[in-house]
Amino acid sequence: MLQRMTHALDRLMRQYTPDPFVIAGLLTLLVVLLAIAVTPHSASEVLYQWGDGLWSLITFTLQMAMILLGGYVVAASQPVQRLLSRVAQMARTPSSAVALACLVACLASWINWGLGLVVGAFFAIEVAKAHPGVNFRLLIAASYSGFLVWHGGLSGSVPLLLNTKGNFSEGLMGGVVPLSQTLFSPFNLVMLACLFLALPTLNFLMAKNSSSESTQVPPAPAIAEEASSTVADHLDNSPFVTLILTALGVGFLLLQIARGEFSLDLNRVNFLFFFAGLLLHWRPKRFLNAALEGAKKTGPILIQYPLYAGIMGVMTKSGLADLISQGFVNWSQTKSFPLLTFWSAGLVNLFVPSGGGQWAVQAPIMIPAAKQLGADLSLTAMAIAWGDAWTNLAQPFWALPLLAIAQLKIRDIMGYCLMNLLLGGVILSVGFLVFA
Numbered sequence: 001m002l003q004r005m006t007h008a009l010d011r012l013m014r015q016y017t018p019d020p021f022v023i024a025g026l027l028t029l030l031v032v033l034l035a036i037a038v039t040p041h042s043a044s045e046v047l048y049q050w051g052d053g054l055w056s057l058i059t060f061t062l063q064m065a066m067i068l069l070g071g072y073v074v075a076a077s078q079p080v081q082r083l084l085s086r087v088a089q090m091a092r093t094p095s096s097a098v099a100l101a102c103l104v105a106c107l108a109s110w111i112n113w114g115l116g117l118v119v120g121a122f123f124a125i126e127v128a129k130a131h132p133g134v135n136f137r138l139l140i141a142a143s144y145s146g147f148l149v150w151h152g153g154l155s156g157s158v159p160l161l162l163n164t165k166g167n168f169s170e171g172l173m174g175g176v177v178p179l180s181q182t183l184f185s186p187f188n189l190v191m192l193a194c195l196f197l198a199l200p201t202l203n204f205l206m207a208k209n210s211s212s213e214s215t216q217v218p219p220a221p222a223i224a225e226e227a228s229s230t231v232a233d234h235l236d237n238s239p240f241v242t243l244i245l246t247a248l249g250v251g252f253l254l255l256q257i258a259r260g261e262f263s264l265d266l267n268r269v270n271f272l273f274f275f276a277g278l279l280l281h282w283r284p285k286r287f288l289n290a291a292l293e294g295a296k297k298t299g300p301i302l303i304q305y306p307l308y309a310g311i312m313g314v315m316t317k318s319g320l321a322d323l324i325s326q327g328f329v330n331w332s333q334t335k336s337f338p339l340l341t342f343w344s345a346g347l348v349n350l351f352v353p354s355g356g357g358q359w360a361v362q363a364p365i366m367i368p369a370a371k372q373l374g375a376d377l378s379l380t381a382m383a384i385a386w387g388d389a390w391t392n393l394a395q396p397f398w399a400l401p402l403l404a405i406a407q408l409k410i411r412d413i414m415g416y417c418l419m420n421l422l423l424g425g426v427i428l429s430v431g432f433l434v435f436a
Contacts, residue, residue, distance in 0.1 A: 003209035010415030017411035020300065020396035020403075024307040031311050031351055035318040046318055053313015054306045060354075061305040063270060064114075065298040068401040070273025071118025072294030073287065077280035084126040094134040097127045098142045099204035105146025106196050110153035114269045117398065120146055121405040128217045135210045136217055140406045141416035142203035144399055148424050149195050151389035152188050157355035158385040159183045160263075169359070172367045173377055181378040187435040188382060194427050202423050206416060218407045236285040242278055249275040297404035308397055312352050316361050321348050325365040337375040338383045339432040341366050345387020346425075353397040355388045379435060386428050393421040 018026075028050070035046045074080055087104075091097035101124045109116025120143035128136050151158065159182035161167050170176060182188065235241075249271070256262040281287040315321040328344035329337075345362060352358045362384050370380040392398045394417065396410045403410060 002205055006206050006209070006416065006419055009418050013414035013418065014411045017409075017414050020400060020410050021304055021307075023396055023410070024304050024311075027351060028307055028311055031314050031320065035314050035320045038323060039318045039320055041318050046314055049314045049317040050310045053317070054310045056313060057305055057309035057354075061301060061309075063267065064305065064401065065301050066270045067114045067118060067273065068298055068301065068404065069291060069294040070270050070277060071114075071122070071401075072297065072405065073277035073290045074273055074280060075118070075122040076290040076293065077277065079280055080122075081126075084123055085130065088123065088126040088130040091127065091131065094131045095204050095207040097131045097134050098139050098207035099200040101127050101139055102142040102146050102200040102203045103196070105143040106149050106199060107146075109147050109150040110192070112155045112269055113147065113150035113153070114155075116147055116150060117144075117401050118405070120144065121402040125218055125406065135207060136406075137408065137412045138203070138207055138210055138416050140402065140408055141413035141420070142200075142207075144402055144413060144417060145199050145203065145393060145420035145424075147392060147398060148199065148389055148420065149192060151355055151385040152183065152192050152195075152382075154183070156183060156385055158359045158381055158388070161356065161359065162381060169363050169367070172363055173381070177378055177381065182382055182385075185378065185382070187379060187431060190435075191386070191428060191431050194431070195424060198423055198427060199420060202420060203416075206419065218405070237283045239282050241284050242282060242287070246275055246279050297401075300400045300404055304400065305397075308353060312354065312357055315348070315351050316357070321352060321361040322365055324348055325362050329365065329369045332369065332373065334373045334375050335433070335436050337370060337373050338379045338436045339429055341370075341380050341383035342387045342390070342428060342432050345384045346391040347387075349388045349391045350395055353388075353392065353395050355385065358388050359384055376436065379432070383432055390421065390424055390428060393417045393424070 017023075032046055032050060035041060035049075036043050039046075041049070075084070088097070088100075091100045101120070104123050105116055105120030108119040121140070124139045124143040128134055128139055150156065159177070159179060162169065162173060162177035162182060163179050165176055167176075253262070253271070262268065277290065278284075278287050281290060324347060325344050328340045332340045341362075344366075345358065348358055348362060352361060359381075363381075366380055366384060367377060369375075370377055394414075396403075399410060399413070399417075403413075
């Protein structure tokens, strides 16, 4: 049954899933039409909301382009290539290789979501080289499925925000919410344990029932060596500049740690990638050549994220996201409220694929409703967080860096991703019912 369902979804998605850019365009049209139809805003107002939001994610867009570029530069270094290759050899069969790729991605995503996307993709490629008979499309999908756990991990934006003094939702929640009630709560730890076990197992079973494919695996990054014939060439290939810049970077990092200012946010991850890549390549010229190759893969991010920023602008400013959330609230009771909050967050995430942005949209509706029903506020907050993470498996927004590295299209992995989405949804839904 699992084999038939997997193959059916894979065939369906490969036939009917368009390019992520087209998906973003269709979602834009759908949101604009819905906002005009069901909110009190006129067509011209909705159009203005869309255009006004197009560049609202410009900082985030650059951060994502940099995390892809930095991850590529680090992975292209010879020491990291050798390390990934050794770990990939640990799997004995193609099926266990797929499970291992999923597990590594889960662990990396739990540590930091940006790390999970990049490390998972490059590790999957190394696994594919070590096991030529593996289904490469499934391997990449298994790696992306590990991203499901990110909002329950150390970089989860909602729980980290709630633990920050002076955050905008402190009044809603009645104060700062410690991590012991969110990330390290019994509910979250049990859900993480279940997903860390279930997702690799599902991908193992899908791989076991999958035939090998002649998918072209992207070659390992190859950074050309250049001879030094002039004084300028010698400077370009000298580690002197590398050592100076790395010393400055390490010094700044130590100062931040000493002052208690360090946190593993997106800017810090990019900081670490930048200086780790520089040090691993040792010579500035090799570092620059790797950056040039990595920059070629950032195009989809740069042209698609503004469309999602426009969608978010319409969803938030027109009140369409509020209407969706309120609809779920109207059907809720105390016991079912966290579950329905989770489902509503999963739906809103298809149009507002940003954890912090989604919390800003849904918290003013869901938290007062939770108070009125007597539902657990921390569990409600985690329902929004997990809902945001859950439907990422059906949303190309976050898959773009991974697809760029793997040189695949979203249709190549969507069928397998939906299988992981279904399993993750069942596990999390049961969890919200049990712990409510």
